[in-house]
Every structure is written in structure tokens, then in C-alpha cells.
Amino acid sequence: MRLRFVWQILPAFFFLILLTLLLLTWLFARNLSTFYLEETAAGLEARARLVAFQIADSFALDHSDRLDELSIRLSRETGTRFTFVLPSGAVLADSLESPEHMENHALRPEVAIALTGTIGQATRYSNTVHKNMMYVAIPVQNQDQLVGVVRAALPVTTIDQTLGIVYRQIIVSGMVVMLIATLIGIYISRRISRPLEEMRRGAERFARGELTERLRIKGSIEITALATAMNTTAYELDQRMRTVVRQHNEQEAVLASMVEGVLAVDTSERIIRINRAAATLLGVSPEEVKGRSIQEAIRKADLQRFVRRALSTRDPVEGDIVLHGNEDLYLQAHGSLLRGESGQELGALIVLNDVTRLRRLENVRRDFVANVSHELKTPITAIKGFVETLQEGAIADPDSASQFLEIMMRQADRLNDIIDDLLILARIEQDSDQQELPLTTMSLTTVINTAVQACANLAAEKQVHIEPICPSDLRIPINAPLLEQAMINLLTNAIKYSPQQGKVLIEAIHGDHKTTINVRDWGCGIDKVHLPRLFERFYRADKARSRKLGGTGLGLAIVKHIAQAHGGEVSVTSTPGEGSTFSLQIPLKAQHHNSSSPATTVQASPKTPPDQED
Numbered sequence: 247m248r249l250r251f252v253w254q255i256l257p258a259f260f261f262l263i264l265l266t267l268l269l270l271t272w273l274f275a276r277n278l279s280t281f282y283l284e285e286t287a288a289g290l291e292a293r294a295r296l297v298a299f300q301i302a303d304s305f306a307l308d309h310s311d312r313l314d315e316l317s318i319r320l321s322r323e324t325g326t327r328f329t330f331v332l333p334s335g336a337v338l339a340d341s342l343e344s345p346e347h348m349e350n351h352a353l354r355p356e357v358a359i360a361l362t363g364t365i366g367q368a369t370r371y372s373n374t375v376h377k378n379m380m381y382v383a384i385p386v387q388n389q390d391q392l393v394g395v396v397r398a399a400l401p402v403t404t405i406d407q408t409l410g411i412v413y414r415q416i417i418v419s420g421m422v423v424m425l426i427a428t429l430i431g432i433y434i435s436r437r438i439s440r441p442l443e444e445m446r447r448g449a450e451r452f453a454r455g456e457l458t459e460r461l462r463i464k465g466s467i468e469i470t471a472l473a474t475a476m477n478t479t480a481y482e483l484d485q486r487m488r489t490v491v492r493q494h495n496e497q498e499a500v501l502a503s504m505v506e507g508v509l510a511v512d513t514s515e516r517i518i519r520i521n522r523a524a525a526t527l528l529g530v531s532p533e534e535v536k537g538r539s540i541q542e543a544i545r546k547a548d549l550q551r552f553v554r555r556a557l558s559t560r561d562p563v564e565g566d567i568v569l570h571g572n573e574d575l576y577l578q579a580h581g582s583l584l585r586g587e588s589g590q591e592l593g594a595l596i597v598l599n600d601v602t603r604l605r606r607l608e609n610v611r612r613d614f615v616a617n618v619s620h621e622l623k624t625p626i627t628a629i630k631g632f633v634e635t636l637q638e639g640a641i642a643d644p645d646s647a648s649q650f651l652e653i654m655m656r657q658a659d660r661l662n663d664i665i666d667d668l669l670i671l672a673r674i675e676q677d678s679d680q681q682e683l684p685l686t687t688m689s690l691t692t693v694i695n696t697a698v699q700a701c702a703n704l705a706a707e708k709q710v711h712i713e714p715i716c717p718s719d720l721r722i723p724i725n726a727p728l729l730e731q732a733m734i735n736l737l738t739n740a741i742k743y744s745p746q747q748g749k750v751l752i753e754a755i756h757g758d759h760k761t762t763i764n765v766r767d768w769g770c771g772i773d774k775v776h777l778p779r780l781f782e783r784f785y786r787a788d789k790a791r792s793r794k795l796g797g798t799g800l801g802l803a804i805v806k807h808i809a810q811a812h813g814g815e816v817s818v819t820s821t822p823g824e825g826s827t828f829s830l831q832i833p834l835k836a837q838h839h840n841s842s843s844p845a846t847t848v849q850a851s852p853k854t855p856p857d858q859e860d
Contacts, residue, residue, distance in 0.1 A: 259431040267420045290382035290398040298386045298396040305393040314339035329397040356383040360395040378402035441469045457484035507598035515540045556581030556594040576605045625661050685723040691716045697733035709747045716754035732808040735801040736765040743769035760833045768825040781806040
């Protein structure tokens with residue numbers, strides 16, 4: 247059982263004081279008793295000598311009465327029993343008893359010694375008075391002859407009572423001394439334990455991480471040295487903890503700021519660390535998966551295989567991981583072993599790079615090359631075929647030659663339109679990248695009316711009614727030529743895919759932060775599977791119908807880039823059999839452009855109808 251310091255030191259201190267007091271009391275009582283007995287014997291001897299000196303001449307039977315009276319008187323005055331004994335041992339006189347009733351005292355020890363001429367002393371039980379008595383007997387000589395013995399005696403009980411009083415005083419004094427010593431011991435122990443208690447509380451504060459408050463340095467050299475050492479330890483620990491926290495925060499900031507996903511696992515494939523980017527890529531929560539196995543936390547077979555591979559080899563490894571879901575994610579993974587300071591293997595570090603966009607761009611680039619090759623090859627092949635036909639003799643037939651040349655002209659125009667649209671796209675992208683697109687705050691109604699007029703002939707051919715809805719006072723920052731081109735492309739698509747005698751609605755909705763221009767038709771609509779790729783270059787939902795209606799396959803791609811050049815975006819909602827709505831969103835504040843730059847005019851012929859499934 248653990249006790250406080252005061253209760254550990256106080257019993258030992260109390261026991262030591264008690265033992266010391268008992269020893270001192272015993273020694274003092276013993277010496278006092280001896281001293282008192284010796285003093286008592288010396289007093290009895292002195293009294294006996296005084297009496298012997300007075301009665302030496304009268305020590306005879308014929309003076310017994312006078313000696314008896316003397317002994318009684320002396321006893322009454324001094325409280326001492328006196329006995330006068332003849333050399334024969336017969337009692338001549340006694341202060342307490344009649345000599346006739348007393349036995350011969352020749353054999354009493356003190357008397358026997360005194361009869362030899364020396365002082366006799368004895369403490370024994372008296373049959374006469376029935377008490378323990380101290381006897382001192384001295385020889386009485388007259389003219390160098392032994393004439394008798396004078397014996398003085400005191401009851402031992404008187405001595406014991408006197409010693410008892412002294413003993414009680416010693417005990418009381420000892421208890422007082424013990425009480426005072428105990429209080430002093432408590433004070434000393436508290437004085438020692440108080441700094442230790444403060445150090446204990448300080449150590450508990452240090453353990454809780456409260457390292458700024460220091461211990462008070464006071465007390466003995468040892469206590470102050472200990473306090474100084476603890477304060478120094480706290481300071482060093484505080485500095486190291488600050489360094490560790492700073493490094494931890496820096497590491498966390500680096501990991502959190504990294505675009506790459508970082509995943510650390512131990513040798514048992516349990517997750518040690520995972521940063522925010524990796525958690526986002528893998529669709530997990532960093533707090534929930536930490537400490538769990540990779541198989542339990544992240545159910546991705548490719549990733550699990552790569553982790554096992556990284557743990558099983560000493561060299562860095564690389565690989566590609568595909569995470570299947572609503573949209574497939576393509577990750578490029580780099581793995582290497584984690585080692586401690588002594589070189590022991592702690593696990594593996596996996597770095598994940600999201601290359602999904604690069605893969606998609608590669609696919610788009612691949613599709614673009616294939617599509618543009620196909621789009622260019624078709625008219626070139628047709629022109630080449632008709633040229634060969636004319637060379638083989640068809641030129642001699644005026645009707646056939648005229649028909650062939652007309653077809654060649656249309657194919658050449660198609661080639662020209664494709665090249666013009668590609669140049670428009672390249673110019674828009676170049677101006678956007680160089681931040682040279684000029685924006686001017688002007689009326690949106692003017693731009694919409696200009697686009698409607700440009701598409702009037704096409705609308706008249708199909709008897710399609712175009713209904714513009716736009717507040718006359720709506721003014722927004724735009725590049726008029728580019729926005730007109732975008733509106734013409736959207737209106738052309740809407741007219742082409744509207745039924746005969748249909749309707750196209752163009753509506754401008756003004757918001758707090760952006761203006762939305764909706765172009766809606768009630769035509770055939772588009773299947774939702776084509777919507778995500780609708781604004782890719784040369785993408786066609788219905789290739790046969792798109793080419794039949796004409797167009798380069800770049801119209802909606804141009805619209806998308808014009809929207810991005812304005813800092814906005816374009817979107818589409820469509821239901822097959824019910825029609826489509828294209829929404830062009832323009833922010834009210836110019837983004838990434840300098841409106842003070844000189845205007846750049848990009849024009850495209852409205853005769854080139856864009857494809858809806860671009």
C-alpha cells in the first residue's frame with residue numbers, strides 16, 4: 247500500500263524518538279535510583295554518626311531508658327528509625343519497638359558487618375515493622391573499644407514513592423518532548439514533501455503537455471537541483487514537441503496540398519497514412535480507413551495487387567490501376583519500400599497520379615485524328631473519283647461532266663468549310679490561352695437579332711418559327727462576333743432538327759452572377775448516351791443523318807470553346823422525341839480576359855450548318 251511521504255517518514259521518526267526517550271528515561275531512572283539510594287544511605291550514615299558521637303559515653307545497660315527516649319525523639323524529628331545494639335547483639339534501644347520484644351540482632355547483615363568495625367548496609371524485609379527497610383549500621387567505639395552499634399533505617403516505600411514521583415515527572419516530560427518532537431517531525435516532513443508535491447503536480451502538467459509553466463526553485467540544494475533539472479527537461483521537451491508538431495503540420499500541409507494521392511501501409515498491409523487526394527480518388531474517409539487492412543478498407547483488386555507487389559520487392563515499382571465505377575478512373579501508381587533509421591522495413595509507400603484526363607485526352611485526340619482523317623478523306627476520295635472518271639472520257643459527255651463538276655464543287659466547299667471551322671477553333675483556343683479575347687458591355691438583344699437574321703433563310707425553307715425572348719435593356723460583357731457565331735450554330739442545329747413548320751425558342755435569362763441563353767427546339771431529341779460527348783470535335787450521334795443534313799461536325803465544339811473563352815460554359819438537356827435545349831451561360835464579370843485589348847474578329851459563314859451531334 248502506497249502512503250504519503252509524511253506517513254512514511256513520521257512513524258520512523260516517532261519510533262526513533264520513542265526509543266531514544268525510553269533509553270534515556272531508563273538510564274536516567276537507573277542512575278537516579280542509584281544516586282538516590284546512595285544519597286539515602288549516605289544520609290542515614292551521617293545521621294547514625296551524629297547519634298553515635300553523642301551517645302558513645304552512654305552506651306551501656308544502665309542508660310537504656312535515656313537512649314530509648316533519645317531514639318524516639320530523634321526518630322520523630324528526622325523520620326528515621328534508630329536502633330542501638332550492644333556488641334552481644336542485644337538491642338539496647340529502638341525508636342519503633344520495645345527492646346524486650348526484639349530478637350538478638352547479631353546476625354542481622356548490617357549489624358554483623360558493623361560489629362567487625364566497618365559500616366554495614368543492607369536493604370531487606372523487617373520482621374519488626376513488616377516493611378522493606380534500608381539499614382545503615384556503624385560501629386560505636388569508646389576509647390578504641392567497640393561498645394555497640396548505631397543503626398539508622400528508612401522504609402524503602404518512602405524511597406519508592408519519591409522515585410515514583412520523579413518517574414512520573416520524567417514520563418510526563420518525555421510525552422511532552424515526544425509531542426513536540428512529533429510536531430517538529432510533521433513540520434519537517436511537510437517542508438520536505440511540499441516541494442516534492444509541487445514537483446509531482448508539475449510532472450503531471452508536463453505529462454499533459456503543459457510545458458510552459460515552470461516549477462518554483464526553492465528549498466534545499468537537492469530540491470532546487472531536481473527542480474532545475476525538471477524545468478530544463480520541460481524546456482527541452484517543449485522545444486522538441488514544438489519541432490515535432492511543426493514538422494507534423496508541415497508534412498500534413500504538404501500531403502494535403504499534393505495533387506498526387508499518397509498511401510502508406512505497413513508490412514501487414516494495414517493503412518498507416520492516407521492523404522486527402524488519395525482518399526478522394528479511392529472514395530474513402532481518411533479517419534475511417536486508418537489502421538485497417540487494405541483489403542477491408544479499399545475494395546479495389548488492382549490496388550490490392552499493386553500493394554502486395556510493392557511490399558514483395560526491394561526495388562521501386564510502377565503500374566497502372568483502373569478503378570471501375572460510374573466513371574472509370576485511370577491511376578498511375580509508384581510504389582517503394584518504407585524503411586526506418588536502422589534500415590528495417592516498415593511497409594510501403596504508394597503514390598497515385600490521376601491520369602484519367604490524360605487518357606481521355608489521348609482517346610479524344612485519337613478519335614479526333616481518326617474523325618478528321620475520315621471527314622477529309624470522304625470529299626477528297628469523291629473529288630478524286632470524279633476527276634478519274636472525267637479523265638477516262640466522261641468529260642466528253644457535257645451533261646455528265648457538268649453533274650460531276652457540280653458534285654466536285656460541293657465536296658470542295660465541304661473541305662473548305664471543315665478547314666474554316668478548324669481555323670476558327672484554333673483561333674479561339676489561341677486567343678483564350680493568350681488572354682487576348684476582348685469583351686465589351688453591350689446589348690444582348692442586338693446579338694440575338696443578328697443571329698436570327700443570319701438563320702432566317704434556313705428557317706424559311708423549313709417554315710420554322712424563331713421566337714426570341716430577351717429584355718431590351720439587358721447588357722452584358724461579351725465578344726459580339728464570337729457570341730453571334732455561337733448563336734448561329736445553335737440556331738442552325740435547332741432549325742435542322744426541328745420538324746417542318748416547327749418552332750425554335752431563344753430565351754435570355756438574367757441572373758445575379760450570370761446570364762443564361764437557352765435555345766430550345768421540339769425536334770427528334772438526342773439519346774442520353776450521346777450527351778457527355780456531344781461537344782467533342784467531329785462527334786456525331788447519328789452519322790448518316792448528320793452528313794445528310796450537312797455540316798462539318800465542328801459546330802458544337804466551336805460553341806463550347808466560345809463559351810469557355812467568355813469564362814462560361816455550355817450544356818444540353820434532351821429527351822428523345824420531345825426535343826433539346828442548349829444552354830449557354832455567360833458570367834456577368836469577365837474572367838481571364840482583358841477588355842481593353844484590341845478586338846479580334848472571327849467570322850464563319852452562316853451557310854455552314856453545324857451538326858447537332860457534334
